[in-house]
Amino acid sequence: MVDDDEAEAAARAAAARFRFFDLPFELRLRIFEFALLVPKTIDLDPTNLRTLGPHLRLFFVSNRMHEEAYRVFYGRNTFRVFPIHGRFFHTKAPLLARLSQRYRGVITKLELRLGPGWTKPPRCWVVDSRLGLADLGKMRTLKIFVECDPSSHPAFDGYGNGENWYTEFSVALARSLITQAPSVAEVEFDGYPGVPPSAPLVQGLLKEVKTHDKRITGSKERRWDKIVEIDVDADALMVNLGG
Structure with missing residues (x-):
């Protein structure tokens, strides 16, 4: 038999338990x-x-x-499209490819980081069925972060596959992401301080995004919020971007 003291202790313990799902959904x-x-x-x-x-x-x-x-x-x-850490830089299975369809189905924001490996991007940096973009029905924002623009400074001359090849490569990635994830409504631009919004790579990306009629925003932290005021002059671009 359980004595009264034990019964009272058990009752106090039960009363002290916190029932998380008794909370309103908003608090949870x-x-x-x-x-x-x-x-x-x-x-x-x-x-x-x-x-x-x-x-x-x-x-x-x-x-x-x-x-x-x-x-x-x-x-x-926010989840990155292609990994930039050295251990995973050349992996054939980016993060999106490793997630289940259920998890991909609720993602709303992706980041495409441009600049790492600009002299020779990994062959696996390809927007294809492995990424499962067709599952991203709730994705609304694509963030494009530009670490460097090889076409904007003489220090980059002599590297890569030509003056504007990295711009073409980057714009093609952005184009594929936007077209294969049609639920994207906004493209947010950001970058390191050494990359101005007027850089040729950024201009090429802006032109591509405007072609798809997506809303353009910029990071306020690095004063990229003024990027929406830039009027891209297609004739002034030095590279054929396929537009």
Whole structure:
């Protein structure tokens, strides 16, 4: 028989338990946002186990927790199209290719980072069926971050496959992403301080985005928000961008 003291202790313990799913959905959502949103773009990286692993433990609590948590993690964070870490730079399976169709289906923001490996981009940097872009029905924003423009400075002369080859390569990537993920409504531009919005590579990308009639925005942090005011002069571009 359980004595009165044990029964009272058990009752107090039961009363002290916190029933997470008794909270209104709005409060649960705020908690998930606090626990699962990260400030950096998510990519294939050896540090993910240490930096992202603790966040994703929520996925294993229960089926219901997983259902609500994954929609916040994948739906609210930004994911990189092609990896830039050295260990994964030449992988044939970028992050999107490693995600399930269910996870890809809630992604809303991707980042295309241009500049790494500009002298010889990996052959696997190709927009094809491996990325599963057809599953990204909720994707709304494509962020294009430009690290460097090889056509804009004499220091880059003599490298690569010609004066404007990297611009053509980059614009083709952006074109493929926009056309294969038609739900994209906005293209956000950003870049390092050494790359002005007037750089030929950025101008080529702007021309391509305007061709597809997508809304253009820019990072306010590096004063790229004025990029929407740039009027691209197609005749002044030094390269045939296929437009």
